[in-house]
Amino acid sequence: MPKFERGLMWFRRDLRLEDNATLVQALRECRRLFCVFVFDTDILSTLPADDRRVAFIDDCITELDAELRAAGGGLIVRHEAAHKAIPDLARSLNADAVFAGRDYEPEAKSRDQRVAAALKLEQRHFLQCKDQAIFEMDEILNGQGEPYKVFTAYKNAWLKALRPTHIEPFINQPPSGTLAPPPAQLTQRPSLNDIGFGHPAHPIPVATGSRGAQGLLADFLPRMDLYHERRDFPAVKGPSYLSVHLRFGTISIRALAREAYPAMQAGSVGAATWLSELIWRDFYFMILHHFPHVAGQAFRPEYDSISWECGPEADKLFRAWCDGITGYPIVDAAMRQLNQTGYMHNRLRMVVASFLTKDLGIDWRRGEQYFARQLNDFDLSANNGGWQWAASTGCDAQPYFRIFNPITQSRKFDAQGHVIRRYVPELAALSSKDIHAPWLAQPTALVHAGITLGVSYPMPIVDHGCARKVTLARYGILKD
Ligand SMILES: Cc1cc2nc3c(=O)[nH]c(=O)nc-3n(C[C@H](O)[C@H](O)[C@H](O)COP(=O)(O)OP(=O)(O)OC[C@H]3O[C@@H](n4cnc5c(N)ncnc54)[C@H](O)[C@@H]3O)c2cc1C
Missing domain, CATH: 3.40.50.620 (HUPs)
Known part of the structure; x- marks a missing residue:
């Protein structure tokens, strides 16, 4: 009844x-x-x-x-x-x-x-x-009945707790009520214009609604087994691109786990790695629930005493980062991808977040806010978790002395420069060797590619080697 x-x-x-x-x-x-x-x-x-x-x-x-x-x-x-x-x-x-x-x-x-x-x-x-989660709030706790702060331990407990019922689909079965149509006075639906918005010049480049989500999933499943090999290379179709659908719930998280979990049990490393990413999502929901101070403050309070660069010079550097004109091609390509499409590949999110906080010395919260405005898939928990991970201020974050070298990252993960060529077209004619650090190219190579550094493409706004030393000193004061 x-x-x-x-x-x-x-x-x-x-x-x-x-x-x-x-x-x-x-x-x-x-x-x-x-x-x-x-x-x-x-x-x-x-x-x-x-x-x-x-x-x-x-x-x-x-x-x-x-x-x-x-x-x-x-x-x-x-x-x-x-x-x-x-x-x-x-x-x-x-x-x-x-x-x-x-x-x-x-x-x-x-x-x-x-x-x-x-x-x-x-x-x-x-x-x-x-x-929107498979396990939430207090459902996965450690032996002391407290929330986990380390992902691997959380993930192991998550996997141990998982039963088929946790990921079974919710199906409407009789006896059940019926859906009621809106009463006549409530059928009027405001248009985008009525609510003060318009159709963007560059809409989100994935199909909308449940059908759009199902289409992306169908496209991803044949690639799932290779996810672990491909997911780090932004020019390769490696990830699922489902994040915007997960954000708005046009696909069920259980539906995704129903694909990944059995495939993992059958031995697929790709499926296991992808499931792990879905578990990160639950993990960050859980962290935000238990530690709401992370919205605005460092997970580890001692990191709130870091003194970040501020003032007009820092503002100028921040603007260059936002606009994708830092002189570091991989950073610029990533930021321009974000500005043009609202999407950024996970590897690039890590690179640009590290660059902002550890090369430019700018407060992670400024980057977090910029991502919140730009990302199609913006989600407070995952975005905050990602930023605090990169800035080393979060739970289970990378250690502060681990500082991504944007040139090495570029050579490793976009070796042929495909992503750079696409989003920084003024560098497109450079060779795959020179494209990651144009200021190191021979002058003749630059002339040949039609590039005048400082005119058609900026010189690096910061020297990575020097910035690295400053960052180690900035964080070093927190050592004990
Ligand atoms: C600085 C930074 C900011 C980020 N901001 C967001 C954000 O606002 N919203 C968001 O959904 N993800 C965020 N991520 C995580 C990750 O980059 C995206 O989820 C992923 O790139 C989305 O692409 P995909 O759907 O193709 O992912 P896939 O690789 O196919 O992963 C499948 C799903 O798992 C989840 N997922 C994957 N990685 C993570 C992660 N590290 N943390 C939490 N969930 C994850 C997402 O829901 C994703 O759609 C951020 C990462 C960093 C480093």
Whole structure:
């Protein structure tokens, strides 16, 4: 017997019908279920009008709405502050309960607390489900009952705890409630223009919605066994490119684990390595949940006493990093890829994050914020984890004395200079030997390639060798 007569499903980071834990629970517990998506003005007000992600979400909810209609329901779309929109809507629909997938970000948690409190005042329930992680919050703890701070130990415990039921799909089975179409007065859906956004000149370069996600997964699966060999080379089609879909929940994390886990058990090293990346995702959700201070501060508080470069000179260096004009071709290619497409390969994220913090001596939080604005797949937990890893301020971070050499990284991971040629076309005519460090090329090679250093392409804005020494001294004071 359903517990509630009328319910409201609030879609957030789970824009799909298939294998949606929250939706299945809501349908099980409500006789009639309305569905809503809120373009939250508290979030949108911080974004530029051509933000790619808003257009991506708009496409995804168009698909979601069509699927809901085909199943007898439909999506109510609001453009308002969510903490107000949800209680108001629950009241006007007379919903007994609101269902939502759990979010681990501090601001989302406080928004959810406000919503829960407002609903409670009117005797309505707010029920959250685990959907975007396989294990969350306290589900994986160490022998002392505390959260893990080291990834490998966490991963081993995660794998040990995993049972088939953890990754089984959530399927709506009878007896269950039915999806209710939006009432006539709530069928009007605001367009992108209505909410102050437009179609970006360069939209997110992957197909949207669940179908887009399924397409990427189908494309990746035949490559999964080779993932460990290919994933570090940005010019090679190695990773899955699914991150934006995981971010908005157009694909279920369980669906991915259902592919990777059995393949790993059958001996695939590629699948094991890919599953490990999915576990990093759970790990960083868990870290953010237990240690919310990481949003803004170093995981290890002593690292907050590092004195980063600041002032006009540092601002100039930061701008050059953002714009991809540092004079280090691999860094510039990566930043231009980010600016043009909203995506950056994981290896390049590590290289540019290391460059900003350890070659330019600039606070990791400035880079983190820039990534948050630019990345299609921006996720506070993974982004913060990645930045604190690179800056050596995080849990299980790389040691501070491990400083990536941008030239060596370039020679190793983009040996033929494919990525550089694509995103820094002014260097395209250089040989694969010279392209990683043009200032070391013979003058004749530069002339031949049509390059005047300092004019058509910048000289390096910093000397890596000198910067390395400064960084060791900067971090060295924390040694004991
Ligand atoms: C400085 C920095 C910032 C980052 N910011 C983000 C971010 O905002 N959002 C984000 O999703 N990832 C972030 N990452 C992790 C990683 O770079 C991306 O997840 C990955 O490049 C996405 O491409 P993919 O989907 O092809 O990944 P694949 O290699 O196919 O991996 C599959 C999935 O595993 C997850 N994953 C992979 N690596 C990591 C990781 N290190 N930590 C957590 N989850 C991971 C992602 O959900 C990814 O889609 C960051 C890494 C660094 C070093």
